[in-house]
Amino acid sequence: MVPTVLGRIQTRLFLLLVIGGPLTALITPLLPVDGPMSARYTATFVVLAGVAVLGIGWELIYHLIMQWRWEKDWPTIFGLLTMxxxxxxxxxxxxLNLLPWLPGPVPLGAFAIHFGTVWIAVWLVGQGPMRVPFVHWRFNGGRLV
Known part of the structure; x- marks a missing residue:
């Protein structure tokens, strides 16, 4: 079954919380950023929240684009390339320090490591292991609730 827009949004938010949150907590001390650890954690979790909030808008845009495809869906690799x-x-x-509550500008290298690691981990879990504990997830259009 093709995931519905609501199912994709629910799945995105769920995976960012369950996979992205702990992964962010683990990699934050390893990122090449100066400053106190509290500011580093604030910055990485604000970026993670930004991925979640902006992701809802992206899902709506992706849904609009998919309406022009015959299957109303796209290949799995497109889901990865949306990163x-x-x-x-x-x-x-x-x-540019334009995210609310960000303690300062985030260095590009640290952002790339954090964003890339979290994005790939969330994508991989969504493509495989997610289907094991949530057997009916794919039959409900990707909705969890």
């Missing part, structure tokens, strides 16, 4: 426009926009906002 490029999302990363560029969020990286620009984080680098």
């Amino acid at each position: 490029i426009p999302e990363g560029i926009l969020l990286g620009a906002l984080a680098g």
Whole structure:
């Protein structure tokens, strides 16, 4: 079954919380950023929240684009490649300190490591392991609730 827009949004938010949150907590001390650890954690979790909030808008845009495809869906690799426009926009906002509650500009290298690691982990879990504990997830259009 093709995931519905609501199902994709629910899945995105769920995976960012369950996979992205702990992964962010683990990699934050390893990122090449100066400053106190509290500011580093604030910055990485603000970026993670930005991925979640902006992701809802992206899902609506993707849904509109998919309406022109015959199957009303796109290949799995397109789901992975969506990290490029999302990363560029969020990286620009984080680098210019335009995200609310961000303690300062985020260095591009640290952003790329954090965003790329979280994005790939969330995408991989969504493509495989997510289907094991949530057997009916794919039959409900990707909705969890």
